[in-house]
Amino acid sequence: MPDTASRTERLTIDVRHREVLAQVLDKWSLSVLNELCERPCRFNALRRAVPEVTQKSLTATLRKLERNGIVERVLLATRPVAVEYRITPLGKTLRGPVDVLLGWSDRYLPEIERARDRFDAPSDGDR
Amino acid sequence: MPDTASRTERLTIDVRHREVLAQVLDKWSLSVLNELCERPCRFNALRRAVPEVTQKSLTATLRKLERNGIVERVLLATRPVAVEYRITPLGKTLRGPVDVLLGWSDRYLPEIERARDRFDAPSDGDR
C-alpha cells in the first residue's frame, strides 16, 4: 500500500483539527453534505431528504456548515421568499473524504453489526 | 449491489450508517485510531498520546471501538497486570478513510478558519 507521498509519519490531531472534524462529521452534516453535493437544496427539501432530522437540528447543522465555509446560504428573490443552500468550492473538497467514509460504512456495516452482536451478548453465549 | 465503480449515484445514509459513523468518528476516536494504527498501546500510553482526553472519555471511546470490532482489548499476563489495545483487521480498513479525513482537515484548516472569521465578525467588517 503506497503512502500518499513520502509520508510514513502520522499527522497529529490537535484541538483545532478535532473541532473542524467534529463539526463537519457530526450526526447530520454527512447527510446534508451528501445531499448538497448532488444539487442545491431549499430548507424543506433538505428536511424531506433527511426525514429523521428535526428543524432545529437541521438549522444548527446548516449554520455550522455555513460558518465553516462548507455551504452557502443563498436568498432567492422569489414571490414570498426562499432560501437555497449550496455547497461551496471548499465544501466540494469534502466530497472525496465523505465518499470514502460512506463507502466504508456501507461496505463494513454488516461486519460491524456482527461484532456488536458478539460484544453485546456475552452472558448468553458464555454460560 | 454492484455499485463498486459507478459513483454517479450517491449512497443513502440510514440510521445505522449514521450510528456507525458517529461512533467511529467521534471526538476522540479519530485520535485513538490514529495512534493505534501505528502501534498497539497500553491505556496510559494512549492517555499520554492524547493528553486532552480524560480517563473517563478514553475508556468510553475504547469500549465503543471495541464493541464495533475496531479495536481489541488484550490482557497481558505481566507482573501486576496490563492491558493493551490493538487495532483489529476490521479497524485497519478504517485507516484509509481516517487518513483521507486527517489529510483533508490538515490541508484545509487555514481556509476554514478564515471562513469562520468572516462569519463571526460580520458587524465589524460590514458597515
Add this chain to the structure above:
DNA sequence: CGGCATCCTTTGTGATACTG
C-alpha cells in the same frame, strides 16, 4: 417557507475519589 425562542429531557464530559 424558513426560521427563532422556549421548555424540557437526554446525553456527554470533566473532576474527583476509590478499587483490584
Add this chain to the structure above:
DNA sequence: CAGTATCACAAAGGATGCCG
C-alpha cells in the same frame, strides 16, 4: 495500571409555538 462510581454541569436533541 486500568479502570469503575459518583456528582455536577454543559451541550444536544425533541416538541411546540410564534414570526417575518
